[in-house]
Amino acid sequence: MSPEQPNDPTTRLLTLLNVSALKRKRPVEQELEFTPAAKLNKRKSVQFNSVHAGPSGSQNVLETQDTTSEVELANDNDVEGELQYLTSAYEQHFGNTPKVLTEQSRASVEQSTLKTSKKKAGKLGNMLVQNTADASEDSRPSSISVLDRFKQPFITRQASQSRDTTEFQNDLLNELSTHRDLCMVGTPLEKLRPAREATALHIVDHISRKRRRVLKNNEKIAHQKKQDPNDPLVEGVQDQGFTRPSVLVLLPFRSSAMNWFNAITSHTPSPAFQIENSSRFQQEYGLPEGAVDKLASAAPGTYPRDHVETFKGNVDDSFRVGIKFTRKSVKAFSEFYASDVILASPLGLRMTIEKEKNADFLSSIEVLVVDQVDALTMQNWEHVQFVMSHLNGLPKESHDTDFSRLKQWYLDGHSAYLRQSIFLTAYETPEIRSLYNTKLKNVAGKARSDIRSGPVDVPQGIKQDFSPFHCAGPKDEADQRFKYFTTQVLPGLLKSAVQSANTVIFVPSSFDFIRVHNHFRKQDGVSFAVLSEYSSNQDISRARQSFFLGKASFLLVSERFHFFRRYKLRGIRNVVFYGPPDHRQFYTEFLSYPFLDDGVDASDVTAKVLFSKYDWFRMERIAGTVSARELVKAA
Template sequence: GSNDEANVISDNEVDSDNDEVDSDNDEANVISDDDNGSNDDDVDEEEEEVNESEEEDEEEDYGNNEVDNEDNIEDPFVSHLKYDLSLELLNSISNKVYDKQQAQWTTLGQLIIQIPKVEKDAQNSTKTLLGQNEIYATPHALPSVKEIDVEKCFVKSQLHNNIDRALFKHCQLDAFTPLQTELFSVINSYQDLFYPERTFNNAEQIRFVYCLHAVNHSLKTRLKVIHHNARLTDRFDIPDEFRDQGLVRPKVLIVAPFKDSALRIVRMITSILLSDASKANVINKKRFYDEFTGDDGCLPRKNPHPTDFEKTFVGNTEDTFKVGLSITKKSLKLYADFYSSDIIIASPLGLRMIIGAEGEKNREYDFLASIELVILDQTELFLMQNWDHVLHVMDHLHLQPKQTHGTDFARVRSWAVNGWTKYYRQTLVFSSLLLPPITALFSKKCSNYEGKVQVLNPKLTGTISRIVVKLPQVFHRIYCTSPLEAVEERFNTFVTKILPQYKPEIMNHTLIYVPSYFDYIRIRNYMKREDMSFVQICEYSKDNLIARARDLFFHAEKHFLLYSERFHFFRRIRVRGIRHIVFYEPPQFPHFYSEMINFMQEANQYRHEDGGSADNISVSVLYTKYDLAALSAIVTTPRASAMLLNDNPVQMFTTGE
């Protein structure tokens, strides 16, 4: 199937890294990339530096009576992790019984808030055990907007002086924006968040907020362990109050699509964590910059790509990477072994290659057992890379470790021993698009007992307004009762009702636009069986075949061009000679809808008597009720909702002057 092909392609794309991957066989190598032969001495020295630094931190921290008391129950970090779940709350989360509410915030707009539903008396219940009252975890109430006051928000004191400088350096801001304030208000309450309105303009603001949260969480975790280590040096017993760890050390997983994304994250973390980034003790910094910087590729100047393409594919766009970060108060180590890391930054493919598949020998996923914070940024790009990799990673979080990895079980939090870590994990999802697979992941794979918040605003401007060509666009509704039925009904409608209308003699130059690769393969096989006149272009097509397909289509030597959305995403070519487009499904990227239609301008047409008249142009779109989000982005939410309520299955829009 397409997954095998996708994996083959992915492997080919990372041939240059095969030496590194091949050497990743034993456990340490698989997850550290730190054994460089010639650099062994340097690495040893660096390890000593970190250990000394941690010891200094221990002494200094333990001697300091800091303002930010690590056991202050008002600190959301403390209250989120301190208590076990009651049976009632556990049942509510397991069965996804939520109290659903809406809120309207000034900047984020409409919030859909889901808090696990527990009866009041059960939620506040205590139980008597050996004469002691046990307090249970309680979900936070509805989030409220709080100004980012670093002390009141319980940001670790050593970060206070770094934040303003880092904010100006990376975001060119003198103060937090209303967007950052509202995002942090949700994030710092430890509730899950899905924010589908990421743009090129707010990307750095968002990145700064989640990096601050990730550093703050990691530092609190680390320093609590170090404080407890110091207090336990003269004790033989370990009371329950010293349970401060998970089954393994890594606590934060940040998933990003490209090395350039990881580079920006590491730069930001460095600035937030360390007071002077230029003099800071960042171990393996040169190696990291050598591997994660890079040119922007050879973007053509003659026919430049659209601006959004150039902004997406900026810097090093390699999609196979993984790096562990070990943090202390005064240093940051890059390329730390995963089991010595606090934060892991990786791409879906980078993680997939470590995790492996069932039956493979050198699989490794214990490092994901105690993740307490997952951040998915630029999530819509994962759909274009390989969404299965993301689901595979999510399915391998919090599994029972195969080895102990030196864990002191007397220090492991009781809820982690119970296998409840997934109910304490906070997940932050940032995307530029609201799409069903991302919504499904947020709904099905996130079970935080604190609840979840989704930003869901109506689309009041559709990309249809960007179309400059005057032509009718006909939207065909397909009736179905389930997503599975939608797949079959869409195909049946396409082959029985739509395709027969496109006769070569009257509807030449027809492009069939297909978002899903599975659908693409199915249509291709059907057209081959029916011996139709067509050429095809998808993300796996070779350059010479792409050029030939474009030429045959432009000169009307082939009737249909079967065209995949993923190809358009990665290549963004200008297709010439289109007179008719059938959108098998609304594009996932809504601006591709107007972009493809605008290719139909007369300047791009084949000037020949068989080319068709300027008036003979059309667009057809197939949609179901499950395409509401994509449809809304094209025609606006009010129009899309009205289309789904209308009894007439065919709706027409006309654009252009």
């Protein structure tokens, strides 16, 4: 940080306040006339139309008009409606004085002294819940906390789907309504779209409630000005963050952003409501014109279902786009500081932050969604960590923030304690668990799936050898694994008449893969081929053919290669897993590939798995919870 930018957050915030005061050249009287501004705090009044379903059964989000005239707020002009709003789950959590945000609750989060309990969350399965003392289950909402103008059309659409799917969505919405963090693991493929739509509804509801309060307070200030033009002070209007974006959705591919954009706009009304820049979005986030999606158009069974679901469409991993809710439209490609939602990949967001040299547009994120976290682990996990480290920090510039309307907990630097983080992933890894344990500090608590796995199905008769190796700690695990492989496993393979050929070595980690590859290059007289995520199509074809014809005795395969390509490999008789794969189905697939060749018997196939006690997550998915527990004890 440069000398001009003080390290102390309090000093920096005071500097921002002073800069904001110097920038505000208009007199107070003119300020209260709500002269339209071009930036974040452009004051707008609001009109909520009655719910009306379009062809898709969706409804209006919010309608704003750039005027200071009297406005109509549905059910907001009566005391009962105002009371219901002030006692809503949203206001209790994100209002100016959240009851759950106390010194005790913050200390509980920082010291990791949360109370842990288990519960059955309906179709979501078993959940492990952690709460602070101020966030007991008794204070949770007993039903879905979604505005009626969203809930009713959503229920109408649910009538056309199965009861099981509807119950799953309702249970998910009920969990999201608690505003605690959620890490949902192992959602079945057929539930991915329903989960996305339910979470998108939660997002749209959050934005609507937030803007509703801002616009209601605009009306309140305008009314106060009429009563006493000389009194510029109005109490109880702390309703904003440092910047406008309040929702961030992190995704691995442009096709994922397309799915989320469609899910978000599905909760907005149709004929009168416009989706601005929709054609541009389809063009930039869909496939190029005339391109054929080989995965989507392939015959069923050609590719595994999970592979098709992940990689169909545009799989570019560098993107970021803002979405803004206005009076009669949802506008894509809005400027970040004028957006309500940001859809981005970790790589795309990191490039923006490094280019701008600040992450001020992430300073006021209140809802974070990270979808397909398992796919993100197959990319560069450091990008995810980078983005997470820049969330909810104090901004470096004022960005025309109206500090008089800033919520107190933003001024106190406590926004990270109220941010709701939602992780959706096919499986859990140590990296995901570490992020969950250390970076999610929501004082409302957090919940994660408590899954018990059974063993994977493998062809009967295959000899499976689970080989443990000892390591003192996680820091020396990579070295001990490499030592065990090079001194114990590989020499045994080379001495064996059977296993010294037709052997695949599957390496989960890219760093381990490079290490193993370099070791093979130093071995005289050992023929091998390589398949990595960096292999060209020509390299892949050459390596597969060389191994199948027996010209290469060993084939080194990285898990990322198999994740992105999913080729069926022939010529395999022996499989050595340098470490258990993250994807449990990869284990089954590699043990089934030998039977692609004619005349192969199960007794001809061997499998060896190297593992340590730190491979618990992977071992549980392969061997099952009960067997993995016994195996890990021996490591």
